[in-house]
Amino acid sequence: MDQDYADKFLKALWIGTGSVPKCSHCGEGIGSEELLARTCSLESHVIANGQLQWLPSQRIQVPALSEVILVFTRHIECLFRSTRYIPISHVWPRQVANAQYQGPRDGTSYTEVVRIIREIPVQIYRGIASSLIEGQFEIWRDYLSVPQWKPALKDRIIQAIPQIFERAVRTVAYLPDVRADDIAAMRCGASSYEVCRGISNICNTKWFSRTWTAMELTRSRNLQIMLADFTLLKDHDVQLSLVKELQDTWSTEIEKQGNAHATEQMVGMGNNLVPWQLGPLDVVRIKVVHGFQTEFGTAHDVLARRCVTLPRDFFHALLGMLRTGLKESQLSPDTEEALLQVGRRCIRQGDFSPLFMIPSSAQEELKSSDLQGHGFYDLSTFAIGTEILPPTFKDVRFRSGNPIIQAEHVGKVQHIIRVDWTKRAWYVLSVIISTVLSYTGLDVDRFVANIARLYAQEPEKIARHLETTDQMRALRLKLKEVQGQPVGLQDEKTVWIAEAMGLSNLSLENKYHMSPLSPMNFVEAHGGSLHLGGCAALTVVKCRKCQQEFFLRVALLEAEHVVLNTEAYRVPGLKYQYTTIRGAGFLLTDKRVVGRSLWGSSTCTCPKFADLEFPLNALPLPHSNEYPYGSDSTSKECHYLKLEKRIKFGRLQD
Template sequence: MSESIPGHKHSSHSRSGGANLKRKRQNSTASQTSSEPTVCFHVGNESRETSQGSLLSYIWNTGLDSSCVSCGEPFQPSKDVPIRTIGLERNSPLRPSVIDITQDPISPWNLRIFNQHFACIKTNKVNYIPISHAWHESVAAAHDTRTESISVARIVYQTPLKTLLALAEVSPDCEIWHDYISVPQWRADIQKQLLLSIPEIYNYATKTAIHLDDVKSVHITNQAKSSPYNRFIVDFTTIIKSRWFDRMWVALEYILSKDVVILTEDYMVCEHNARDLCLRLDALHSKWVKQRGNSDVTEEIWKQNTTLKRMNSWIDMEAWKNEKGMYRTLGWAIGILGHRQCRRSRDYLLALGKMLDFVPTKDPLILVEDRFQYFLSLATHALLLGDYTPLLFIPPSAEKRDDRAPWLRGYSAAGWKV
């Protein structure tokens, strides 16, 4: 855990003093009974509480809203959205409660919320660490159905808290951006605007942490030493089988980030960054292929219920991210993102656009409502840059030609097979 992670340039007290926050606590009362566990947040100069039974409604609506803690000005919904980072309030210990969802792990501090304009973050050179992670299925279900759940609230609160505590072991004053808390998920207008801000959120930060929440640290630390072949196969496949590699958005977040550190299932910050681990795994795989043959190594990987395609995708992400001389095409972008899962085809198209720096003349959230029109605009953008891969796509069997551009194929499928 020797990775150096940037802390914050200013103390929480100097920043929270920048805004005169007058709004009252949302979705909470001062007279909550002692038998009902509460969750406390520090927002600006205020301490706010909500019952754990209404945590999702609180944080995914307006409960954590405030003016900008840097300039004191409010946020204009049509012009800017709050970039909400999370830190530790070290001067206000949690009240113990054996049934409180915040008690595992027991943290000596509450969470402090910082809402800021992105312009203020840049002006004040604020450091934060965005977290790239795969959503838990139960959280996604609660999000989609807009239902409260204690078990989901536990995940939504504890995952960012454990993440922050782990990173604070390396950098005590660090702040994180974690979409379980940083995004008011049940406010569609804000959520959609933040969706378009993801590239800048991840690209601005000095470091990003990817959370491989189903990979224990031992599987990664084993790669730093000469492990026997059987051990290598187990560790190698455990890493690339992580559900993080299943998701589409995290691939975009990874590519757009600068340095990337790894957080494990047991909340350890790995000594080596993600690029070093990727190169190390690739080198070890090549070593064993040379010694044992490609077919034998591939068969052993298959026996672990995974394929080498996942490792190749990681290598492609690293190449896109770091090899400046590489020619970045729409076809290559589809190859990286197309085999990954996303909940909405809209997100897949928007992510492709972000990879290719596509800036449509029309609001992308409106343009993407017409799937064909967005894909046509993106393909035209690529062609104008000399990228002819859009002319080579293989049409899915059920796809019909569209008279607006009969030559365009693959618009109906969010997949790499085009």
């Protein structure tokens, strides 16, 4: 293939001939302002399965594989009505991406680009035909199906990509950096190390790293995985994504090891990914395919750390996950303002998650940009899970861009107490018991209510547990013994209190995690990330009406002197996966958010509902994670996570 032919081929494919194409289904012309859909089949497959049903608009010779690609052009609605098609979700090879964004250039050699564009789709089609679909079908693959050098038409097709994937008979995700032996290791490795190696090698695939492919996964009702050798993954439920199998197998290995951190170190987490670092992909997918609205915050968690070639692709993918009715072209060219536009639309629709995002103004202070250690999960901006219960009052109006919601006033911040949350769970419990006792004294009901709130539990359940086991009186005696003793002790009194209240065992229902965790283990494993690590503090909040004081664990977004004397609010009725009912709230000054509270329920019963203008000034910006997981790269820019011993087994990827 000479350079001149390659250049002409790409111009014909990505620009066109200038003539009006005719729809292969209805026969009508497709106007310049209409949306076309191009799909492909193989001539050999069509012949083997009977006569040609539709007339192709183009035939592409592939001499190296002795094949001819048939290209069909239709109105997009004609595509949905006329044929079975399978979109291919994949990461573009670097050479093809470079050619796409360089545009047509005289003297530029696109020989290798044309080889990839012609040959890879043939191999993918053959792989599907050999084991997946009987009869005729077509594939939609973006660098064959989208005129890349025709911007106006390309933009219209991009807007339709979520619908193209959602309405397909199924999606095939092509993962050229995952081999059959990785799957075999995950499913039946001879040792835990082999199983975890397989899991992490699959997590390292570039397909999980991209914004577009994440959105395509969430819009696909049936998803089939294709491996490097163009074979389809067997024994895979197409109604579940590969993420589910990775997570389930990983959880089994954690149970075997008895410790998540030990399992993570086994695979050298930081150089290699583990399933939780992929973010809540399945949560979004389940909501999307069942027609439910995905929360802005959860979609942001999924996309903000993933990689894009063009920054605006983030908004294409974000809007593809949400059901806002907005198009990327309607958004401001300024990223911050565009995020606010989408966030305000979600709030109007009853999604309050933008109110609980950590604003971009606080990101620098948090110093929580451990992109390597967090993978593609954005733990520093939302990370509180999907909405379980909606807010009681959904009606919202806006004033100068700020939402006015009905909120519950909790009280005024009186004191801030710093706790070293990085210490072991028993030390933290000892500090909390001592601190709470200094405020409540031996009032057992108040003590139980405050401890429950700090461990994301419901006081009524702990009180009921104590009464059922006849330990309420004994608890008061133990608290009297504990008063004044040095903190940090895991002595028999602290152990007894934790066991009696259900904090160190599984007697209380675990509402937050699939695997069994005691409240103490939950706080140790997840409380830090939910409260932004070292930004967490105990605050004492005082109700203006009854003058009672309550402890809240809060993620501080400003210095202590700024947070002191601010007002605490919560949203009635609202519950996310990792918050308590009525526990999600925030600390506000007149002009900005200075703290986030997640477990702030069960304070007093004073009626304190009022209209609250929320200062929605800025939402967190996306920040792509470009670290090459599975590589031996030790670039200083990416080398945040330091383990004394790393097991590097990931393969080099281009």
